[in-house]
Amino acid sequence: MIYFLAFLGGGLVIILLLISIFNRFVKNRNTVKDAWSNIDVALKRRYDLIPNLVETVKGYAAHEKTTLENVIHARNAAMAVPKDDINGQIKAENALQQTLRSIFALGEAYPDLKANTNFINLQEKLNEIEENLERSRRYYNGTVRENNTYGESFPGVLFAGIFNYTHFDFFEAEAASRENVKVDFS
Template sequence: MVPFIVIGGIIVLIALFLISVFNKFVKNKNVVKDAWSNIDVALKRRYDLIPNLVETVKGYAKHEKSTLEAVISARNAAMEVPTGDINAKIKAENQLQQTLRSIFALSEAYPDLKANTNYLDLQEKLNTIEENLERSRRYYNGTVRENNTYGESFPGVLVAGMFNYQHFDYFETDEVSRENVKVDFS
């Protein structure tokens, strides 16, 4: 009788352990997805603002058509990435960020554009959105760090495969985005 109680106790402890680990995986995944939804809202606001910004710049920088087309192209590419594919979305956003930097570099060469109140208003709105994105990125990266650490350390690593553990990428600036924007007017 005693061996059955001991074996039953061990089975119950293993079951409780697995339930606890599973619940932690679920919690971490949901926190990461919640953090991503905050970023997604800010990205939507940025997508809506970009066409207005491009139209404002068009009037002043007519011969900068390729730069403006690159911004719209990057925006459209970022918008087309499926919502659930967070890692692909991060890559598309890094490309969009790089093209947006080039549009602000244009304003340095066009003093009239820099003085345009509509442009300044759009730039201020975009800066506010970028600040919100930065805060959301930090929060998202913190939740990703917690999720990935748990899934790659003991005890999570023991059962990660069994519970479909999902590793998430950090939302980092890619190497291209770290370089200074070069604007050539020759």
């Protein structure tokens, strides 16, 4: 009888441990998705602002058609990525960020555009959105770090496959976006 109770108690402890591990995977995954939803809201605001920015720049830099088309193409590509493909959205957003930098480089090259109040207002709004994105990105990366660490360390690594562990990519700036944009009108 004592062996049976010990066996039953040991089984119960193992079941409770498995439930705890499973719940941790679910909590981590949901926290990452929640953090991404904060980023998604800021991205939507950015998507809505980009056409206004492009239209403002068009009037001053009509011969910069390629730059403006690249921005719109990058925006549309980012919007086309399925919402559940977080890693794909990160790649598309990095490409969009790079093209947006080229628009502000145009602002430096055209003094009249740089002085345009509409352009200045749009630039300020975009800067506000980018600051919000940066805060959300830091929070998201923290939740990703916690999720990935748990899924890749003991005991999580033992049960990652069984409990459908999801590895998420960090939302970081690509190396190309860290460089200064070069504008050459020669």
